[in-house]
């Protein structure tokens with residue numbers, strides 16, 4: 001059940017990718033980018049986030065978020081060590097590299113591979129938040145949980161909030 | 169684990185002599201030597217640089233463990249200010265029988281944003297709670313969790329005194345059935361099936377990284393190496409109290425973020441082990457045990473005084 005749901009999310013994000021990849025063979029630019037991306041990763045506790053992708057392309061370089069996969073030179077010193085060639089990656093979707101099940105035993109078992117360099121790659125939720133919140137803190141964007149995420153009823157139950165607030 | 173057959177009632181019914189003899193044999197088995205660490209045991213590394221104080225972990229724990237309704241919603245951040253601690257030796261909200269984990273906030277002059285720190289049981293490799301418990305209520309599982317059997321607990325509270333992190337608390341629903349209450353690493357519902365604890369799964373920032381303890385040490389060292397200006401060069405819990413399954417990374421000296429930096433690196437029980445092993449007489453076991461725990465308590469006090477006398481480094 002949960003897995004199916006998560007697969008669903010991967011697909012939503014992947015939709016954006018399909019759009020982007022139709023422009024294969026050259027570096028991506030703003031015009032290739034989807035207007036918005038629906039991110040439903042936390043949809044149990046929060047309404048899906050309508051991510052204003054177009055708005056963000058005006059504020060940030062593709063590589064600020066897509067590291068070395070968008071065909072522009074990476075900004076990160078640690079990625080630069082290997083990813084020197086600014087070729088477009090096979091995918092630009094967050095979900096294709098960052099697992100939604102980062103701490104499952106199957107995933108943890110893959111970390112035993114001695115040839116693996118990316119042992120510390122965040123999961124999908126971590127990747128979103130570390131990237132988004134980090135930049136929002138630096139640039140003065142909104143950082144409160146509910147600035148981006150509207151709680152569902154299940155979320156209110158989880159947090160004893162809203163309709164489920166403790167009696168005063 | 170087969171020692172688990174004593175339950176609280178038979179403990180009481182068993183009479184003084186028999187019970188004390190059982191206690192003695194358990195105790196000497198434990199005191200005979202350090203038990204082997206479980207090499208593949210799991211842990212969590214908590215990165216204070218990543219935590220944003222969202223309290224999602226607290227909310228998740230409350231539901232997973234079926235704990236009572238909180239006084240305030242989990243998205244009410246005034247709880248941080250009501251107990252503003254400012255890094256004074258771990259003040260602030262404490263874990264108790266209604267909350268197995270709490271997040272506290274520390275405003276420090278040298279960093280431009282508040283620091284948040286989650287606490288819960290650290291699941292020590294050689295748990296003082298376990299070694300101090302004379303009815304053997306605690307178990308360290310191969311997965312790394314320190315769990316307990318509340319039915320066996322007689323409510324003596326020695327584990328509370330023994331724990332260097334002030335974790336076990338008691339629920340007194342009735343005077344005759346005290347229950348230990350503390351974080352169990354979500355053992356029953358998750359860890360034993362290889363799933364991450366509820367708080368880890370809920371954390372949006374991956375401030376809580378779950379994995380094999382040996383791998384977490386690698387991850388911790390790597391983060392420090394890659395950002396030496398962003399972290400103090402120390403993994404809290406690598407050696408503290410003989411090593412813990414839950415460990416921490418911090419951008420400031422751990423003392424400033426409410427950690428007790430005078431927790432000895434030896435397992436805490438080493439301080440009383442020699443004492444316990446020279447108490448062979450059944451009839452003196454009770455007073456002796458309690459004297460032992462008194463020593464332990466004093467040891468903790470001394471550490472605290474040392475901390476105060478020594479001042480800040």
Ligand code: SF4
Nearest residue numbers: 289290292295297331
């Ligand atoms: S932190 Fe305290 S309660 Fe937890 S395992 Fe260690 S000694 Fe026991």
Ligand code: SF4
Nearest residue numbers: 229351353354365367
């Ligand atoms: S591991 Fe489980 S019991 Fe412990 S703090 Fe996290 S959610 Fe609570």
Ligand code: SF4
Nearest residue numbers: 219220222223225371
């Ligand atoms: S859920 Fe994570 S980021 Fe939020 S308070 Fe807990 S540890 Fe910090």
